[in-house]
Amino acid sequence: MTNIPIESIPVLGKNPLPPAWRKYFSFSTDHKVIGVQYLVTSFVFFLIGGLLSMVMRAELITPESDLVDRSLYNSMFTMHGTIMIFLWIFPSLLGLANFLVPLMIGARDMAFPRLNAVAFWMVPVFGILLMSSFFLPSGASQSGWWAYPPVSLQNPSGDLINGQVMWLLAVAISGVASIMGAVNFVTTIFKMRAPGMTFFRMPIFVWTVLSAQLIQLVGLPALTAGAVMLLLDLTLGTSFFNPEKGGNPLLYQHFFWFYSHPAVYVMVLPIFGVFSEILPVYARKPLFGYRVVAISSITISVVSLLVWVHHMFASGTPGWMRMFFMATTMCVAVPTGVKIFAWTATIWRGKLRMDTPMLFALGAILMFLFAGITGVMLGSVPFDIHVNNTYFVVGHFHYIVYGTITMGMFAALYHWFPKITGRMYYEGLGKLHFWLAFIGTNLNFFPMHPAGLMGMPRRVSSYDPEYAFWNVLASLGGFLLGMSTLPFILNMVSSWVQGKKAPANPWRAIGLEWLVSSPPPVENFEEIPVVIAEPYGYGKSEPLVSNAAAMTQEA
Amino acid sequence: MKLRTVLTLAAIAIPITLISLWMGQQAYSWMPPQASAESKLIDDLFSFLVILGTFIFLGVGGTIIYSIIFYRAGKYDFSDGPPIEGNVTLEVVWTIIPVFLVIWIAGYSYHVYSQMAIREPMEIVHLHNPMEMESAYAAPEKNLDTQENVTKGAPESAVVLPPEEIEVHSRQWVWEFRYPEQNVTSTELHLPVDRRVRLALQTEDVLHGFYIPAFRLKQDIIPNRTIDFEFTPIRIGKYRLEDSQFSGTYFAVMQADVLVESPDDYKQWLAQAANREPSAAYNQAASEYSRFSDKAIKPGWPTIVPAPAPLVNQPGATSLKTYSQ
Numbered sequence: 049m050t051n052i053p054i055e056s057i058p059v060l061g062k063n064p065l066p067p068a069w070r071k072y073f074s075f076s077t078d079h080k081v082i083g084v085q086y087l088v089t090s091f092v093f094f095l096i097g098g099l100l101s102m103v104m105r106a107e108l109i110t111p112e113s114d115l116v117d118r119s120l121y122n123s124m125f126t127m128h129g130t131i132m133i134f135l136w137i138f139p140s141l142l143g144l145a146n147f148l149v150p151l152m153i154g155a156r157d158m159a160f161p162r163l164n165a166v167a168f169w170m171v172p173v174f175g176i177l178l179m180s181s182f183f184l185p186s187g188a189s190q191s192g193w194w195a196y197p198p199v200s201l202q203n204p205s206g207d208l209i210n211g212q213v214m215w216l217l218a219v220a221i222s223g224v225a226s227i228m229g230a231v232n233f234v235t236t237i238f239k240m241r242a243p244g245m246t247f248f249r250m251p252i253f254v255w256t257v258l259s260a261q262l263i264q265l266v267g268l269p270a271l272t273a274g275a276v277m278l279l280l281d282l283t284l285g286t287s288f289f290n291p292e293k294g295g296n297p298l299l300y301q302h303f304f305w306f307y308s309h310p311a312v313y314v315m316v317l318p319i320f321g322v323f324s325e326i327l328p329v330y331a332r333k334p335l336f337g338y339r340v341v342a343i344s345s346i347t348i349s350v351v352s353l354l355v356w357v358h359h360m361f362a363s364g365t366p367g368w369m370r371m372f373f374m375a376t377t378m379c380v381a382v383p384t385g386v387k388i389f390a391w392t393a394t395i396w397r398g399k400l401r402m403d404t405p406m407l408f409a410l411g412a413i414l415m416f417l418f419a420g421i422t423g424v425m426l427g428s429v430p431f432d433i434h435v436n437n438t439y440f441v442v443g444h445f446h447y448i449v450y451g452t453i454t455m456g457m458f459a460a461l462y463h464w465f466p467k468i469t470g471r472m473y474y475e476g477l478g479k480l481h482f483w484l485a486f487i488g489t490n491l492n493f494f495p496m497h498p499a500g501l502m503g504m505p506r507r508v509s510s511y512d513p514e515y516a517f518w519n520v521l522a523s524l525g526g527f528l529l530g531m532s533t534l535p536f537i538l539n540m541v542s543s544w545v546q547g548k549k550a551p552a553n554p555w556r557a558i559g560l561e562w563l564v565s566s567p568p569p570v571e572n573f574e575e576i577p578v579v580i581a582e583p584y585g586y587g588k589s590e591p592l593v594s595n596a597a598a599m600t601q602e603a
Numbered sequence: 604m605k606l607r608t609v610l611t612l613a614a615i616a617i618p619i620t621l622i623s624l625w626m627g628q629q630a631y632s633w634m635p636p637q638a639s640a641e642s643k644l645i646d647d648l649f650s651f652l653v654i655l656g657t658f659i660f661l662g663v664g665g666t667i668i669y670s671i672i673f674y675r676a677g678k679y680d681f682s683d684g685p686p687i688e689g690n691v692t693l694e695v696v697w698t699i700i701p702v703f704l705v706i707w708i709a710g711y712s713y714h715v716y717s718q719m720a721i722r723e724p725m726e727i728v729h730l731h732n733p734m735e736m737e738s739a740y741a742a743p744e745k746n747l748d749t750q751e752n753v754t755k756g757a758p759e760s761a762v763v764l765p766p767e768e769i770e771v772h773s774r775q776w777v778w779e780f781r782y783p784e785q786n787v788t789s790t791e792l793h794l795p796v797d798r799r800v801r802l803a804l805q806t807e808d809v810l811h812g813f814y815i816p817a818f819r820l821k822q823d824i825i826p827n828r829t830i831d832f833e834f835t836p837i838r839i840g841k842y843r844l845e846d847s848q849f850s851g852t853y854f855a856v857m858q859a860d861v862l863v864e865s866p867d868d869y870k871q872w873l874a875q876a877a878n879r880e881p882s883a884a885y886n887q888a889a890s891e892y893s894r895f896s897d898k899a900i901k902p903g904w905p906t907i908v909p910a911p912a913p914l915v916n917q918p919g920a921t922s923l924k925t926y927s928q
């Protein structure tokens with residue numbers, strides 16, 4: 049109960065006090081505090097997942113298996129993938145959405161603040177649960193982030209509490225937490241919008257969060273059900289997926305990908321939103337085709353529910369099904385392409401200012417363009433039959449998860465850093481971070497494409513010498529990428545402690561969040577704003593709200 | 604003004620097209636040798652995808668880079684850009700072009716896939732559609748799409764003989780091949796050149812993936828099922844078979860040599876192997892398991908015990924190119 053006085057202090061004094069760091073360690077129900085809690089927690093896991101990948105790249109710098117034991121290597125790529133998806137990308141996006149969505153739609157908090165806090169605190173719980181499996185005698189899970197049976201059911205230790213069980217529990221808890229988050233976001237966006245904030249006045253970031261969270265509501269029950277059935281097979285000896293007892297391992301693949309393909313859009317859509325917010329600010333132009341971009345987000349969510357079998361083209365999938373899902377996969381490329389064109393048109397003839405957020409956003413869009421092109425290639429069944437489960441796929445999705453999502457997340461963190469902390473970051477360190485990360489990403493992940501085309505399978509800890517050249521390059525890129533986080537950490541910590549004080553709107557940006565002070569006061573708005581314009585009125589000099597003075601009025 | 608725009612666009616499009624075509628040619632060299640009839644079809648498709656992909660990447664990426672270079676705000680220029688909010692014609696055009704492109708890609712891919720006729724797993728539904736036609740090489744009928752003979756890339760002999768039938772048995776972590784007619788077993792996969800091959804893929808434990816990069820062909824192997832898989836090797840030589848579906852601790856070493864031989868060499872090999880007494884094959888997984896792990900970092904976690912080395916007529920060389928020493 050110690051949190052009560054800490055929380056209530058800023059409410060009493062109308063002027064927000066300087067952020068008391070202790071509130072970030074308490075069970076706070078303030079969406080902004082929870083947002084920061086998500087961001088910091090997930091970044092810690094990003095570093096842990098990154099360390100695992102450094103060890104993997106060190107193993108792969110030579111063709112022989114000479115650094116780590118094979119079983120340890122297998123658990124490393126399993127944990128790396130799981131941590132990066134469930135403990136970095138998902139929670140960091142939730143952190144961003146938590147901080148921004150109520151501010152952007154003119155609400156004082158989320159619809160269910162307590163549920164919000166509970167959902168957050170489940171993240172460290174399952175994170176620690178997952179990590180602790182490294183210390184079990186049977187070791188951490190070694191079946192990859194897909195956990196395909198029968199390998200995931202093999203349990204050589206015979207222990208009831210083994211790495212795979214812990215992994216499944218963690219994923220199930222994560223699923224429950226995400227469903228709680230999804231209910232909260234969808235309700236907030238539908239019910240808590242300020243007067244005048246119609247759907248077609250919402251910033252694209254809000255649209256993309258809505259699209260992503262709707263996918264979570266539809267898809268997550270499938271993943272959680274699949275995980276629970278696998279858990280039952282593993283612990284109680286049921287036979288859903290166990291072929292030895294007449295179960296069907298392919299059924300699991302359908303459960304898994306029915307959720308996990310849409311999940312990639314859960315991860316990327318909010319980053320599309322970030323691009324759509326950042327480009328107009330630093331190009332001083334309205335977002336091109338605002339309505340089309342908004343609708344294409346929803347279209348992507350719907351179509352993405354119908355393409356999952358493209359992850360199973362080489363599996364026990366009959367030919368007609370391969371052809372059908374090739375067609376749907378091709379469809380999803382269209383709304384995605386439309387977005388890229390819209391961003392390009394947004395910066396065309398703009399007045400560009402290449403500050404760090406803009407650098408990250410444009411770098412990420414270029415890499416997304418590349419990843420989208422290799423994605424369409426993968427959607428072509430005959431070609432995918434060659435490269436499925438090779439490093440080509442690993443290259444494709446790392447251009448997404450690092451090149452697009454993580455770089456986009458950095459763009460967002462720099463852009464909203466003044467709003468979140470009330471301080472400015474150091475531009476020079478930011479640019480250094482960008483260049484190290486941009487070069488590192490390409491050096492790390494581009495060589496995976498030729499290695500995959502030559503036939504190098506993914507998930508191997510040793511490989512034939514002809515793949516060595518590309519792997520050496522990739523490892524060097526990986527180490528560079530590891531280094532690139534250092535200027536970022538230095539920048540964030542030192543700016544937060546001693547950076548220049550930030551004004552309310554350092555970027556001359558349009559948006560409700562930029563009308564309130566930096567950082568925003570508890571409960572955000574003195575008076576709920578009344579919105580009278582579309583979100584990207586750059587070059588039009590029209591007011592966004594009719595009560596600007598009253599909503600930020602200070603006693 | 605109008606003419607100038609057209610000329611400028613043409614001046615940009617022509618070099619981009621040329622570069623894309625050139626990249627499409629290069630694409631063949633990024634692939635392993637073309638050792639199966641199917642690999643030719645797939646490489647042509649890939650080359651086509653690279654041409655389109657390069658064109659789009661250069662077109663869109665070039666526009667972005669151009670904007671970054673030429674539309675910078677001056678240091679003290681705090682004005683806004685033109686408030687353009689959209690352009691319906693442009694938006695319609697850039698929706699229709701991708702629609703057209705993906706239909707083209709899907710159509711071409713469909714065509715290639717039906718020409719390959721690799722007999723993918725098909726237990727779920729038995730529709731009579733083009734996807735389930737008989738193998739083009741086994742029965743030289745007409746291709747349903749094109750009404751032309753589909754033996755593109757495969758010489759005449761391929762269509763004369765019935766497909767050579769071979770069983771593929773996979774287990775953690777070794778491949779074993781059985782030639783039922785001669786009752787020969789081997790841990791090397793010997794194949795006759797220019798002749799249709801029909802494999803019966805089976806696994807005794809977990810999922811495995813049958814993948815020969817030089818053939819561009821891959822098929823997961825599923826417990827309790829036998830999956831038919833067909834293709835035509837067309838180039839004599841030695842290739843690698845890799846397990847492509849993660850199968851546990853020693854997944855990385857589950858490889859085998861593939862030897863494509865002339866029909867005579869192949870027959871001779873079969874005859875010799877049939878006369879040889881079965882002996883234990885070299886087994887990388889088992890030998891690593893029995894050896895004390897010499898890795899720098901070893902947790903000592905329990906693992907599935909590798910299946911014992913199979914007794915086969917042709918034990919194969921100890922041919923893994925990489926050892927874990």
Ligand code: HEM
Pocket residue numbers: 312313315316358359377378380381384419420421422423424425426427428432435436437441444445448449
């Ligand atoms: C232009 C649209 C895209 C298409 C057509 C596409 C297509 C594909 C296909 C067919 C695969 C399966 C390849 C295989 O395993 O053989 C794949 C894998 C993957 N894609 Fe994409 N993709 C696209 C964009 C994206 C986006 C936007 C994301 C992320 C947000 C993404 C993330 C992934 C991931 C994570 C995997 C690999 C999962 C795994 O195997 O572990 N892709 N993509």
Ligand SMILES: [Cu+2]
Pocket residue numbers: 308309310312355356358359
């Ligand atoms: Cu997918």
